[in-house]
Amino acid sequence: MRESLNRRDVLWKCAALGALTLAPGLSMADVFAWAEEQKPSARTPTPWNEIGPFYKRQAPHVAELRASGDKGLPLSVTGRVFDTRGESVEGATIEIWQANDAGVYDLDGYRYRASLVADGKGTYGFDSIMPGHYPGRVCQHIHYLVTAPGCKALTTQLYFATDPVFEGAPAKNFTRDPLIQSAELVRPVTMKKSAGANHADVTFELVLERL
Amino acid sequence: MISRYAIVAVLAIASACARPSPEITTPVEAGVLHTASPVAWLLLARAQPIAAAFGSDHTIRVLSLPDAKELRAIDYGDRKTVASALSPDGALVAIGDWTGLVSVWSTATGRIQFERRLPKYPGVLTFSPDGRKLATAPQGDAVQIIDASSGAVSATLGSPVGGTSALAFSRDGSRVATGDGDTIVRVHDAATGKEIASNREFLMVPLAVAFTADGASVIAASGDKFVVTFDAATGKTTRKRDRSAQPVSLLDVSPDGTSLAAGFMKSEDMTQPDHVQVLMLDTWQPRLDWLPPSMPIGGGWVSDGRLLLALPGSDGVHLWRLH
Numbered sequence: 001m002r003e004s005l006n007r008r009d010v011l012w013k014c015a016a017l018g019a020l021t022l023a024p025g026l027s028m029a030d031v032f033a034w035a036e037e038q039k040p041s042a043r044t045p046t047p048w049n050e051i052g053p054f055y056k057r058q059a060p061h062v063a064e065l066r067a068s069g070d071k072g073l074p075l076s077v078t079g080r081v082f083d084t085r086g087e088s089v090e091g092a093t094i095e096i097w098q099a100n101d102a103g104v105y106d107l108d109g110y111r112y113r114a115s116l117v118a119d120g121k122g123t124y125g126f127d128s129i130m131p132g133h134y135p136g137r138v139c140q141h142i143h144y145l146v147t148a149p150g151c152k153a154l155t156t157q158l159y160f161a162t163d164p165v166f167e168g169a170p171a172k173n174f175t176r177d178p179l180i181q182s183a184e185l186v187r188p189v190t191m192k193k194s195a196g197a198n199h200a201d202v203t204f205e206l207v208l209e210r211l
Numbered sequence: 212m213i214s215r216y217a218i219v220a221v222l223a224i225a226s227a228c229a230r231p232s233p234e235i236t237t238p239v240e241a242g243v244l245h246t247a248s249p250v251a252w253l254l255l256a257r258a259q260p261i262a263a264a265f266g267s268d269h270t271i272r273v274l275s276l277p278d279a280k281e282l283r284a285i286d287y288g289d290r291k292t293v294a295s296a297l298s299p300d301g302a303l304v305a306i307g308d309w310t311g312l313v314s315v316w317s318t319a320t321g322r323i324q325f326e327r328r329l330p331k332y333p334g335v336l337t338f339s340p341d342g343r344k345l346a347t348a349p350q351g352d353a354v355q356i357i358d359a360s361s362g363a364v365s366a367t368l369g370s371p372v373g374g375t376s377a378l379a380f381s382r383d384g385s386r387v388a389t390g391d392g393d394t395i396v397r398v399h400d401a402a403t404g405k406e407i408a409s410n411r412e413f414l415m416v417p418l419a420v421a422f423t424a425d426g427a428s429v430i431a432a433s434g435d436k437f438v439v440t441f442d443a444a445t446g447k448t449t450r451k452r453d454r455s456a457q458p459v460s461l462l463d464v465s466p467d468g469t470s471l472a473a474g475f476m477k478s479e480d481m482t483q484p485d486h487v488q489v490l491m492l493d494t495w496q497p498r499l500d501w502l503p504p505s506m507p508i509g510g511g512w513v514s515d516g517r518l519l520l521a522l523p524g525s526d527g528v529h530l531w532r533l534h
Binding site: 048050051052053054055056057058103104105107108135136145147153155178 | 291309331334350351372373374376392393394414415416418434435458460478479480481482483
């Protein structure tokens, strides 16, 4: 009968057989802790948000949405796509669309629209600008439609903790936009200087339900 | 109030009487409805001289027309409505709120006819022409067709990605057209929910759908800024109108079936009014093209054959006759 080894057993065997060599200062406890971090763990699905009126299919496969001279705060969004078991979803299609700095959507073309594909680790990313406030909507937002074989399609929206609407307290004030039904969709924004200019970084993980 | 997409649209209508002449018509102010509180949204019954005025005091006032006599006041509390509908005979009024709760009242008694919890808040509520069915489109979920007397679900349509953003019954109530988030317009059997035909002409989400009077064709519009007509049995496109400056977000065919009304949406700012057009359905030649001075708060055909558009005013609701 074949013995079933857990992750800890495998690491011990690797160490015993010389297949695993520890760098100075590292202990097996450190290795176990690292291994624990790598284990997929159950995740809750990303909250749903409505698709809105301006979704357009056949968006280009581009990750650089910001063109030279575009107005607006440069923004980079990165993240990974998981399923609810915590496993990354390779090949997931992430369609995103947003307003420009003035809060206007491009209906005639594909400005600030893209279709991205998650890599082997489920990673995706794009460079854009911070969307403006669309009249009639309360908060700045980026729309997402995420699809992958074997998973339930997800429509959602990404919001920004720096949005002036939240007055610095997104966890408390997110309901000022009635469309935001979960504070989880309001993501922290990291500001940095890049080539002497401000730049915003946001991480937005996406978790899909398995069918 | 009402669909949030419809709120931003201008309700437009077409001729019900004699075949219209080709001259461009001009809207005329037809009167003012004085109400007990400012009106945020007004629904007009298509077959009876009845209106439902949604007041800023969270009261639905059922009014007779044209005298605006209050027939009933229905308090809906502090609920935040996202969609509403009035049955063509004015007998039932429905609201849906952000929690997904849909309530339907009898306007004769003011009592709740039924309530139903949807999986998500509704984007659209629409009564069938005979008032016996209520189609509800929970955002991002499957359309449910509900028996308007019992509140029981009689049919559930397929669940497209992105849900359904526009809904219309055929005049005999046997078919339902849906404009879906996956950009497809579908025709369903209203009794079984089964899909009969689909049209994939659009790249963007359909914003408005309507059946022709005979139910043989569906007219649809989207953010693509054109209007398409297709065969309701096969889904095959039979006509495509040239692109317009703005998308059409509301379509309605005149009772006599000769004209098509189109409400345009100012896509860069949906809080601002845009044009209303009435077109000859056979030629698509415009009979009316009007930019209202303020954002309409409702409108539609009334029983005497007039076409009315409601605009807000400090002294009440101003009704404009478009035809």
